[in-house]
Amino acid sequence: MLPKGWSIVQLKDVLTRVAKPVVVDATAEYREIGIRSHGKGVFHKPPITASALGDKRVFHVVPNALVLNIVFAWEQAVAVTSEQEVGMIASHRFPMYVPKEKRCDVEYLRQFFCTPRGKELLELASPGGAGRNKTLGQSEFEKLRISMPSFLEQKRIRDVLCTWDRAINATEKLLANSRLQRSAVVEMCVSGKKSYHGGPDQWTESTIGEVATVLVSNVDKKSQSDERQVLLCNYTDVYYNDRITANMKFMEATATDAQIEKFTLHKGDVVITKDSESVDDIGVAAYVHDEVDGLVCGYHLAVIRPNLSEVNPVFLQAVFGLASSRAYLASNSNGVTRFGLPIGAIKEMPIRIPSIDEQNRIAAMLSFCTDEISCLVQDLAALKLQKKELLSKLFSGKRRVNVLYADKEAQA
Template identity: 40%
Template sequence: MVPDGWKIQKVSECLERVVDSVLPEPNSMYREIGIRSHAKGIFHKEPVTGNSLGNKRVFNVHPNCFVVNIVFAWEQAIAMTSDDEVGMIASHRFPMFKPKKNRCDIKYITYFFKTPRGKYLLELASPGGAGRNKTLGQNEFARVEIPLPPTDEQKKIARILSTWDRAIEVTEKLLNNSQQQKKALMQQLLTGKKRLPGFSGEWIQLKVGDILSVRNEKQIPSETTPLFSLTIENGITAKTERYNREFLVKNSDEKEYKIVKPSDIAYNPANLRWGAINYSRLTHDVVVSPIYEILYVKDITLNNLHFIAQVLMSHRQIAKFAAMVEGTLMERKAVKIQPFLATKISIPSELEEQQTIASVLSAADKEIEILEQKLGCLRQEKKALMQQLLTGKRRVKIDEEEVLVKEAVRA
């Protein structure tokens, strides 16, 4: 069912190909564009000489065009060109399209192909097997049918979604800045290069095993002690289908798992080199896979858990762990518990300095967490808007357009 006032049009009826061939000169420099899958936009390749392009067919990039990577169209390798790409070139694998007789708004078209429906249509128009054999067919794409509202409504929808995109972009930059600031703080505070006011005590080197003890308590999962997992992204977190492999284990109900108590540190020996280490922020016991190593602070009157965790989770320390992996096959490489415990780290001798540093870094973590939550909300809200606006389930009136734009600006 097409919404009132909308029309179904084929791509060939609303878009036309932009072809501006380039004959590369051997000694001139050229810069190609690339298109990321999953609708993540255009990137610029390093400049190359015309001679290095060989016999490749290339074309001038025009701004404000819908462009697609025909090899990965099924994976939504699509984008819209801008003034940033003027003067660059694209290979024959990246055809560009502009509106035909103003029948559509190119931003609207780009947003449409970012939707699940748009992805489905690109897949249908890409016959062949998986991977590089699954190529967007010129004729198949021309026959793809798109539901189009009147051009004015297309422009309003595109304006609303563009405003949300800008809000997302601003939040991403703020998040990146906060993450870089936290990284700089860790490099300074966790090495003693920068001392916080009021502290002048010495820093000492200790083995991790002098600070932490191994916990090797086990039990079967229960309602009061549920099964959790350790992920690089979220730390010690509830088990999800993605990480659930228990169906592979015989008699999994009787399998014993390692207990993790509040504030325990856990790491995955096989993935520690990628950052699979964290501490439990939970207020109750949980159990995790017996492949993990669980540790706790021996004496909390001497060492602060949050400080020690920050040291062990730092990029600098993870790089050191990466150099400690043992094993021959990639899947069997791991950082075993004894080398882990033998690792030396530098810490303040005063507990109060450890606590103060941990508080500063925890505040930075909180700021990052807030921005991550905000970014997640913005993306979900934009996704919901796309589902409503690009299907006609929600029609845009002038007043409502202003409201939606203001909501994005406030966000």
């Protein structure tokens, strides 16, 4: 049953296809647009010469148009153009649609196609197999039928969702900046370029094997009836987190008594990724912040258990983020399509360490940075969840908006 004031329309009744061919000037340079998947907007490609364009059919980008990448429309490669794209071009794979007067708001439609129902319709209009064979049929797209509120309600829904988008974008920028700041602190302080007490000449040269115990886990994800139940710290738990904490959700698995005794994680341990498909992902480190009962280190990981009287675990974790450490780990990883770090290479990795007091000061600053990042990650997750819930309710009519605001805006 349709919400009051809503109607079912075909897209061809509310949108008009626009295609303004470009007469290519052989002496000019052009900028093409691209569309990111998952509703993440337009991006601008590097300048290209007319000769590089060749015989490709290109069209002028029209502002305030709904634009799709027909190859990845099924993956929600849909966006709205703006004044920033005026003067740019798009290939025939990026059809553009402008709204018929007061029939629809293109930003409302973009948001709609970011919902599960919108994705389902884009897939219906994109017959074929996976990937590049699933090409959007433009006639099929124009025939899609969707339920829509009045033009004024569309605008109000657009404004509400754009408010969440602005908050999400601002939080993402703050998060990116906080991560850059932490990286700068690591490079300045953990490398010894900046010292709180004493100069770099007072730092000592050592190796990981001299200041810590290194254990390479062989505990896989399979559960065996003759083994004991454990919680498993997996590759992704380490790769995506600076800290291993008690409030994380760990996979349930089993392990032998010997494995449990050897690979149970304890507060103060540092865990690194030992194997990966890319050398850049080797040696990504997290430290165990909390004591978690029954938590065992999983396969493709190595435990670095520092001598706590010599090395602060937060400092040690940061060492693996240094540019010099990343270069060492990459050069000592073995493999062609999948790379692994030998235990010997881990033990022999060079490390420069100041006094434990200096490490503690550096660790306190790093922990402050990590706390800030953790808060922003939580804020971002909450905003995205709120928007997801709003999308579901607003586009189904389960939650209505006050159209008086949009009405006054239209009359202004």
